[in-house]
Amino acid sequence: MIQRDIQLDESGRLRHFLTTEGLKRQTLLEILDHAEKFTSVADRSVKKVPLLRGVTIANLFFEPSTRTRTTFELAAKRLSADILNINISTSATTKGESLLDMLRNLEAMHCDMFVVRHSRSGAAHFIARHVAPHIRVINAGDGSHAHPTQAMLDMFTIRRHKGRFAELRVAIVGDIMHSRVARSQIHALTTLGVQEVRVIGPQTLIPRAAENLGVHVYHDLQAGLSGVDVVITLRLQRERMTGALIPSEREYFALYGITEEKLAFASPDVMVMHPGPINRGVEIGSEVADGPHSVILEQVSNGIAVRMAVMSMVMGSRFGEGQEEQ
């Protein structure tokens, strides 16, 4: 059965933001361009624009998160929206209320947008399919599937440093298999037309059909880092240690940890990124995390502008279209 992309409205504009996959390069660039305009908001004395005044946004976090939830909250507040934080692990679903019943209740409270984080792949798609038509859904991470705003803030950070995507070689290192961030980055990078995307890790952490995603697979860090312009390290979840996926943190760090020494194989002006929170001494050495190539903290601040851009786009608003600063 052929389905219309539920992310887009009839005229092809972003209606929900669920995944970077399947979107046009133009749409991704539009997000980056909007975010560019929003970066200046943080420098103002009153850090607000009135774009989403009167809009109610519910942060639905079925999984704990600090940074992502906070940056969405800040982004919403800077757009003058009202934001509701709902921590669901301690709320309704433990009382046996179904996911859909809870959504119906929030709809009845006249929410306009749901920002959703859930441990199941496809949860954001599921919610987008079942909400009332006027409600917008932004995926803040679903299982191992997608984390599109994280990917876009990474794209934003890359563009700010490198200017353009075309000649770049990008390596993503670590647990690709369980990473929603990696999947969203891969789709964004290939859509934006980088020269090459590599994934580096032991076969136990690489999805079975990774090549189908348009990447080259490396099991050797040195070979994989050779000549790359961007290194993205992924967080290694501690629970992976129990499932026979890697033998120990010590061996993982020895083979795949990003150190000054390993980084020397990359291009001299390589930038090092990490979606956070970082495990120092597991996937990245402190000297690199805090070193001159690292843009890790900058990623966090860029996250607010990118989320403002996405939120305003899905609400059909456009920054700079005759809106006055308050």
Add this chain to the structure above:
Amino acid sequence: MKLRIHGGRVVDPANGIDDNIDLYIEGEHIAALGEPPAGFSPDREIDAGGGIVCPGLVDLQARLREPGEEHKGTIESETAAAAAGGITTLCCPPDTDPVTDSPAVANLIRERAARAGKARVLPIGALTPGLRGEQICEMVILGEAGCALFSNADRPVVNTEVLRRALEYAASHDLTLLLRPQESWLSAGGCAHEGAVSSRLGLPGIPGFAETVEVARILTLVEEIGARVHLGPLSTARAVQMFGRARYDGLPVSASVTAHHLHLCELDISDFNNQCYLRPPLRTQRDRDGLRQGLARGIIGAICSDHQPHDLDAKLAPFSASEPGASGLETLLPLALRLVDEGVMPLPELIATLSWQPARILGIPAGTLTPGSSADICIFDPDHHWRLIPDQLVSHGHNTPLAGWELKGRVTHTLLAGRVVYRLD
């Protein structure tokens, strides 16, 4: 009661009959084909209207949900759906609640089915008490209570020693086991074929070799022990290959495939269509073609519905949090008939995989129109086009991956022991 069915093309693969002839029923049994028995004067006639008259279908695996999950379906509702699908005999797996590991449960299922009177229901007895895989069930007593096969349903017997003893015990008493080949560790937590689609969607995968590893374990034991084993449903081309070799070597094994796996593949999951969340998972197009080939070459003997009706809520959840399985009784025949149109196999052979062959696997005298056998008959119009609208299914399970599909071929009459149990309005 004497009945004549005329105006149809009678297809009875067991007897090599494919002819435009009449069929005569006396009481509960088939009296004759072609020429009426001496002095036969029908009390009633059925005009097959140019359709196909064939043995009632025999389905090796269909869940009825009773006892235990009556909110999903009941013996009454699901046997009515079977009748609407032309199925007159079906086997229901033992993962009921309570588990079908005692004669009491088996008797309860059979009595309720007899009271509903829409289809013959043969319970599949549990292989191990509670399906826990620790000991073996009272298979002989269960057999006397009407259990036709013995199975651990979706829960593989992890302990190979227990599996070995189960096979030896079954072999001693001439019983048939039905085993679902799925290695439990390799499939734990998975919900989609480990491949292109699961890699893209970040869904926990079940590799194809979760099936072949288990097929190898089972075939190795069968080779040593000689027990009669039915494997099903198969989902990978490689398993069909391994299984084909075992058949060639003369092992007493048979296999089945579901109608859904003959038409759908992993791509149908995109994006997160949980009506396509099946177990075993839908695999690659190559696997689907391998299953079709296995069927066409006679390696796979039966197509089953693997009917799993669900209530609405079961699928109202994100993909991996929803419940696997599809409603399949009423689409078994039309999906199978597509294989004729698509040139996979001729109609008589296809009908054999839906009737006579599964009956032989069960060792029951069904699936044929031989005079003297029970008048279990399916009449269908092979050219009737219809659009599948889930809410119009007779089954309480409206969960189907085929919503909106244009299907060809529809049952017009189903007879059980000479009685019309379904008629298309």
